[in-house]
Amino acid sequence: MNLNIAWLYPDLMSTYGDRGNIIAVTKRAEWRGIDVIVKDISLGTAVRELKSSDLIFMGGAQDRQQKIAGRDFLERKSPIMRDMVERGVPALFVCAAYQAVGRYYKPYQGDRIPGPGIFDLYTEHSGDQAKRLIGNVVAEILPSFWGASATPESDSGHARMTKRTTIVGFENHGGRTYLGPALKPLAKVIKGFGNNGEDGFEGAVYKHAVGSYFHGPLLPKNPLLADWLIQRALETKYGKRIPLPALDDTLEYRAQTAVLNRI
């Protein structure tokens, strides 16, 4: 078995250490004997490289880089990405990427950056950099995320998997994101700001695509999400459920607990 991961704009949108998500998914797949190829997809990359991928990742960036990537993303990459998301290819969009897949992002300065609306949401910067939403953040994944097909136990195929639904991370964004009526949030904020610091929710989920404000990076300290993405990629690629053998996640959850204890 193998997985092709499309990493969108690694040269522009990886400002907050989100490359750690690529490392986490790659290692957790390889530790299960799954070969992984990571494809850097940026401004000049042929869209066939994106189209042939099984998992999509796009990370965080400052407003300036978002503007540089914006036109290429909207006009060249997003039509392919929309089709992939619609047919169940999993994706993780972190912060600026989460903003970019919505209908628009109004940055701190300048005009709106239009988006493809793959996620029915919009984001507007507060207009005051002193009011950036920054800090450690803890949230509880909503039961609706697991749906009927994907629960922690069934995905990882080992009974001793505790139903860990707490996720931890670090957020740093000026944008406030508001979800459309049918778009489901990923999690309920326990500590921190989340999407907008007002409605108490964090992130969004559409089919197998996940948007989140969690840097940290997100996946190394929240292995359940990493495995959920790998599982969905395998299912969509091979057309059947392929349980993942258990891994010893002691270190991962020790790192998660360290963050929980700190805040």
Ligand code: GLN
């Ligand atoms: N530039 C965007 C904002 O300030 C996204 C920041 C990020 O990716 N951390 O909201």
